[in-house]
Amino acid sequence: MFNNAGVLAESKPEVTVNANLLGCIYGTEIASTHMRKDRGGKGGRIINMSSKAGLTDLPNVPTYCATKHGVRTYTISKSNHPSVEDTGVEYAVLFPGCVLAGLYLKLIEDRIAKQGKPSVARNEYLEIPLSRLLDGFLKLVTLEKMNGAMLEVTPDEDLFVRMEKVVIGSTYPPSL
Numbered sequence: 001m002f003n004n005a006g007v008l009a010e011s012k013p014e015v016t017v018n019a020n021l022l023g024c025i026y027g028t029e030i031a032s033t034h035m036r037k038d039r040g041g042k043g044g045r046i047i048n049m050s051s052k053a054g055l056t057d058l059p060n061v062p063t064y065c066a067t068k069h070g071v072r073t074y075t076i077s078k079s080n081h082p083s084v085e086d087t088g089v090e091y092a093v094l095f096p097g098c099v100l101a102g103l104y105l106k107l108i109e110d111r112i113a114k115q116g117k118p119s120v121a122r123n124e125y126l127e128i129p130l131s132r133l134l135d136g137f138l139k140l141v142t143l144e145k146m147n148g149a150m151l152e153v154t155p156d157e158d159l160f161v162r163m164e165k166v167v168i169g170s171t172y173p174p175s176l
């Protein structure tokens with residue numbers, strides 16, 4: 001199960017929280033119930049889509065950022081529940097930087113339409129081709145064990161980090 005749906009809509013906090021956080025929570029809960037081995041299911045893997053925004057502070061997209069932090073803490077909490085062994089359901093989170101697709105691409109295009117140039121919207125050193133995100137995703141799918149994995153997808157390397165090793169709270173300048 002991959003909970004990937006999300007929006008970047010700062011002017012609509014309810015829409016953002018519903019899609020990014022509640023959607024992920026309900027998707028995870030419903031899938032977990034169906035998958036659990038101890039209740040007749042076959043076990044399985046649930047991968048939830050956070051973002052680099054789930055590891056940092058972004059002054060210009062605070063609601064988006066809060067939902068992505070929520071996805072991280074919710075998923076890792078699920079992975080740490082003692083019943084995980086019995087249920088056979090594993091949980092992991094993905095943290096991509098800026099992927100040249102979807103909502104980031106739309107943000108750049110909107111900037112170009114408004115300002116005639118992308119200007120501060122581009123963060124080239126954080127940009128990742130879609131194929132690299134797919135590689136990270138497939139890594140989580142094919143690993144022998146992935147419960148509790150936090151995979152940050154960067155331009156240079158895939159990094160497995162657990163909660164205690166993650167530095168949370170650095171603030172990016174409000175360029176977007």
Ligand SMILES: NC(=O)C1=CN([C@@H]2O[C@H](COP(=O)(O)OP(=O)(O)OC[C@H]3O[C@@H](n4cnc5c(N)ncnc54)[C@H](O)[C@@H]3O)[C@@H](O)[C@H]2O)C=CC1
Binds near residue numbers: 006007050051097098
């Ligand atoms: N594009 C980027 O740079 C990054 C994106 N992400 C995350 O990746 C995920 C996918 O985003 P993108 O592919 O960029 O955008 P996208 O706009 O191409 O895809 C988002 C999808 O979510 C669906 N969706 C939105 N609200 C929904 C709702 N309430 N119910 C059901 N479906 C809903 C949309 O219909 C769309 O198909 C999101 O969770 C986003 O936060 C994470 C890091 C970077």
Ligand SMILES: CCCCCC(=O)CC\C=C/C=C/C=C/[C@@H](O)[C@@H](O)CCCC(=O)O
Binds near residue numbers: 058099104173
């Ligand atoms: C760094 C956050 C990447 C998050 C990518 C997404 O989830 C999709 C895009 C949504 C929001 C992007 C916000 C980006 C903000 C950054 O451009 C900027 O504030 C970071 C500047 C970094 C720096 O110069 O050190």
